[in-house]
Amino acid sequence: MAKQMVIGNWKLHGSIGQIKSVLGEVAQARLAANVGVCVPAPYIMLAKQILQHTHVQCGAQDVSQYHIGPYTGEISSGMLADVGCEMVIIGHSERRRLFGETTEQAGVKLRSALDAGLFGVYCVGESAEERRQGNAEKVVAAQLEVLRGLPMGLFAVAYEPSWAVGSGVVASGEQISPMHALIKEKLDDRVKVLYGGSVKSGNAAEILAVDYVDGVLVGGAALSAFEFVGICQAAR
Numbered sequence: 498m499a500k501q502m503v504i505g506n507w508k509l510h511g512s513i514g515q516i517k518s519v520l521g522e523v524a525q526a527r528l529a530a531n532v533g534v535c536v537p538a539p540y541i542m543l544a545k546q547i548l549q550h551t552h553v554q555c556g557a558q559d560v561s562q563y564h565i566g567p568y569t570g571e572i573s574s575g576m577l578a579d580v581g582c583e584m585v586i587i588g589h590s591e592r593r594r595l596f597g598e599t600t601e602q603a604g605v606k607l608r609s610a611l612d613a614g615l616f617g618v619y620c621v622g623e624s625a626e627e628r629r630q631g632n633a634e635k636v637v638a639a640q641l642e643v644l645r646g647l648p649m650g651l652f653a654v655a656y657e658p659s660w661a662v663g664s665g666v667v668a669s670g671e672q673i674s675p676m677h678a679l680i681k682e683k684l685d686d687r688v689k690v691l692y693g694g695s696v697k698s699g700n701a702a703e704i705l706a707v708d709y710v711d712g713v714l715v716g717g718a719a720l721s722a723f724e725f726v727g728i729c730q731a732a733r
């Protein structure tokens with residue numbers, strides 16, 4: 498079986514000092530897993546430099562749907578590729594919920610990222626209310642619609658139920674496994690499906706052993722070298 502993936506999402510955290518100390522330790526760890534770190538955009542080049550002699554890839558957390566032009570504040574996929582960025586998270590629940598990003602926009606962003614040669618990490622997931630109403634599968638299926646026709650192998654899907662993100666509540670194997678199976682069934686069984694939501698070094702081995710889990714997308718625990726390296730070491 499191909500190596501499981503562990504991707505860290507730093508969100509709006511970090512400084513030059515913190516990037517140097519955490520990624521410096523990650524660089525020393527000689528990780529066997531397929532690892533990526535998605536840092537805030539101003540630190541991508543620094544992260545690249547620190548991780549240059551490792552297999553750890555560097556990523557961004559969002560990208561513009563536009564390539565070039567009068568779009569103040571935007572960063573294009575071409576610019577990310579230009580500074581050595583290798584992957585990008587797209588459609589994270591925080592982008593959708595807090596910044597009103599739509600599935601259609603996320604689909605355009607993903608296509609733009611793939612065109613620039615970036616690996617896409619496309620996030621899907623339901624809210625607590627949507628799960629309570631029995632609509633989790635329907636919500637995720639609708640978020641997958643924009644992936645139709647995309648070539649496999651150039652992106653992964655991250656299943657991150659928003660109620661598990663930053664809450665300390667991890668989805669159970671009984672919730673994760675059928676959702677990952679559904680995602681593979683809707684797309685292609687070769688698509689890598691990662692789980693995200695309160696993954697820590699202490700629960701990573703259990704989550705990574707769940708059927709149809711090809712890796713994890715890690716938020717808070719990615720800010721600690723001890724935690725993040727522990728999660729990477731749990732990957733098979």
Ligand SMILES: O=C(CO)COP(=O)(O)O
Pocket residue numbers: 506589657661662663664665693694695696714715716717718
């Ligand atoms: O949103 C996440 C990763 O993208 C998950 O965040 P936490 O690991 O902090 O729950």
